Amino acid sequence: MSHHSGSYRNVAAIIALMLLVILAVVSLLPLIETNTWWIRYLDFPRLQFAIAMSIVLALYLALRGRPRPRDWIVLVGALCALAYQIYKLHPYSGLVNPVAVAQAECREGQSVRIMVANVKRRNESADVFLDQGLATDPDLLLVMETDAWWDERLASLSSRYRHQVQSIPDDHAFYGMHLFSKLELISPEFDFFFDAVTPTVVTQVRLPGGETVGFIGVHPRPPLAWSQSTTMRDAHLLQAALRARQSDVPTIVAGDFNAVPWERINRRAMRIGRLIDPRVGRGLYATYDTESILMSWPLDQILFQPQLTLQDFGTLPDFGSDHRAVVATLCHDAAAAQHAPELLADDLAQAEASIDAAR
Numbered sequence: 436m437s438h439h440s441g442s443y444r445n446v447a448a449i450i451a452l453m454l455l456v457i458l459a460v461v462s463l464l465p466l467i468e469t470n471t472w473w474i475r476y477l478d479f480p481r482l483q484f485a486i487a488m489s490i491v492l493a494l495y496l497a498l499r500g501r502p503r504p505r506d507w508i509v510l511v512g513a514l515c516a517l518a519y520q521i522y523k524l525h526p527y528s529g530l531v532n533p534v535a536v537a538q539a540e541c542r543e544g545q546s547v548r549i550m551v552a553n554v555k556r557r558n559e560s561a562d563v564f565l566d567q568g569l570a571t572d573p574d575l576l577l578v579m580e581t582d583a584w585w586d587e588r589l590a591s592l593s594s595r596y597r598h599q600v601q602s603i604p605d606d607h608a609f610y611g612m613h614l615f616s617k618l619e620l621i622s623p624e625f626d627f628f629f630d631a632v633t634p635t636v637v638t639q640v641r642l643p644g645g646e647t648v649g650f651i652g653v654h655p656r657p658p659l660a661w662s663q664s665t666t667m668r669d670a671h672l673l674q675a676a677l678r679a680r681q682s683d684v685p686t687i688v689a690g691d692f693n694a695v696p697w698e699r700i701n702r703r704a705m706r707i708g709r710l711i712d713p714r715v716g717r718g719l720y721a722t723y724d725t726e727s728i729l730m731s732w733p734l735d736q737i738l739f740q741p742q743l744t745l746q747d748f749g750t751l752p753d754f755g756s757d758h759r760a761v762v763a764t765l766c767h768d769a770a771a772a773q774h775a776p777e778l779l780a781d782d783l784a785q786a787e788a789s790i791d792a793a794r
Contacts, residue, residue: 444498451495452509458488459509459516465699470792472658475665478698479732482719485520488513523697526715527733533716536773538744541766544644546746547618548572551735552760553579553654553691553723556609560755561588567754568592571762574617575640577652579691580756581611589613600625602634612636614652621647628674629667629793635675639684646767648743649686651675657693668693669700670793673786676708685742685767691723691735691758700789706782709775710738713748713763720750722759737763744771 465478477484492513496502502510525531550573554564565588568576576596578589582603593599596615602625603611610633614623623638636652655671656663672692679686688710694701696712705712714720714733722735735758737748746764753759 448495448498451491451498452506454491455488455495455509455513458484458491459512462488462516462520470664470666470669472660472664475658475698479695480730481520481523481695481697482731483729485517485524488517488520492517524719527696527717527719529716529718531716533713533745534773534776535711535713535715535717535739535745535748536771538746538766538768538771541744541746541768542644544642545646545767546764547574547640547642547648547767548762548764549575549577549687549689549737550751550760550762551577551579551652551689551691551737552754553735553756553758554581554585554754555756555758556580556582556585556611558755558757559584561585563754564756565589565591567751567760569595571751571760573762575650576613576615577636577689578613578615579611579652579654580609581613585611586613589615598623600636600638602636604632604634606632610634610654610656612652612654614638614650616640618642628671629790633667633671635671637678642767644767647684648767649679649682649684651678651686651688653688653690653692655693665700666789666792670789672700672704673707673789676704676710677786679708679710679740685740687737687739687743687765689737693734695732695734696736702776703779703782703785705738706776706778707786708738709740711741711743711773711775712736712738713745717748720748720761722750722761724757725753725759726757734758735761737761739763739765741771741773741775742767742769744768744773 598616598620600623601613612634619641621639625634655668658665721731724730743765748763751760
């Protein structure tokens with residue numbers, strides 16, 4: 436090996452080592468309890484960070500061969516960070532048993548099919564979306580980021596869906612919301628938890644067999660660079676979870692959460708609301724961003740309480756939005772042998788603190 440070749444390899448190994456330091460730090464920063472937008476955003480690309488760390492580790496070992504003693508500190512730190520990423524992501528692999536029990540058969544009149552779609556306000560592929568909705572044929576269709584333009588296009592669904600409610604804010608059009616239902620909606624209302632622009636639809640739904648289930652449709656504000664911490668989003672999700680916890684019927688919480696399933700706040704909301712995530716044991720089912728491989732995260736979710744079992748779950752093909760729609764068929768079964776995650780000692784106190792901060 437020439438002197439120059441050895442120098443290049445040495446420089447490349449040092450760069451790889453520096454990249455490992457950066458990747459380890461950004462992987463572990465979300466352990467800090469904070470609402471700061473950029474730290475909380477680091478929770479989203481855990482899979483991307485894990486892949487990047489694996490590649491850089493392999494590259495370093497290929498360049499260096501045997502690590503130098505002083506490099507071991509960095510390598511051990513990087514391996515710990517990689518192990519942490521795997522720990523956070525492994526529930527969404529096929530390596531664990533699904534929490535949501537699969538139930539192929541359902542007694543007549545006890546099932547409900549749900550479709551959740553963020554159509555993207557500036558997306559004008561309404562025909563593609565409407566065709567997809569008709570082909571999927573859900574009983575409940577939650578549509579988000581609707582505005583007056585989308586309201587006109589969605590009017591064609593009225594013949595199929597006898598029941599519908601909508602909220603279209605005048606100024607903040609990114610938070611319009613429509614709920615269409617073939618099934619009777621009982622006392623549907625839009626609640627604005629902490630501000631006047633992000634509606635949450637809260638209703639009960641009467642199944643054909645006569646049983647009643649709750650439905651809470653959410654679309655909280657995302658963390659935004661410089662201008663928007665996660666305070667409002669976190670409190671929004673926790674308030675929805677508390678509503679589910681207080682419900683006297685089995686409840687579904689669905690929508691564009693603007694949060695990934697493995698985030699601390701999402702896990703707390705699931706424990707508080709006694710909610711089951713069908714992704715656990717089945718896969719990531721990324722829904723956003725349809726235009727980017729690097730930004731590929733499961734933001735759109737359908738969670739449900741243990742008296743509801745899962746008949747099917749999945750995402751639908753791209754229809755022109757930056758989100759894919761997610762769909763699930765659930766069966767009302769009071770005797771279902773499945774369990775929501777257990778409440779931790781400080782969950783309710785932490786939720787109250789988050790809600791107070793948002794107020």
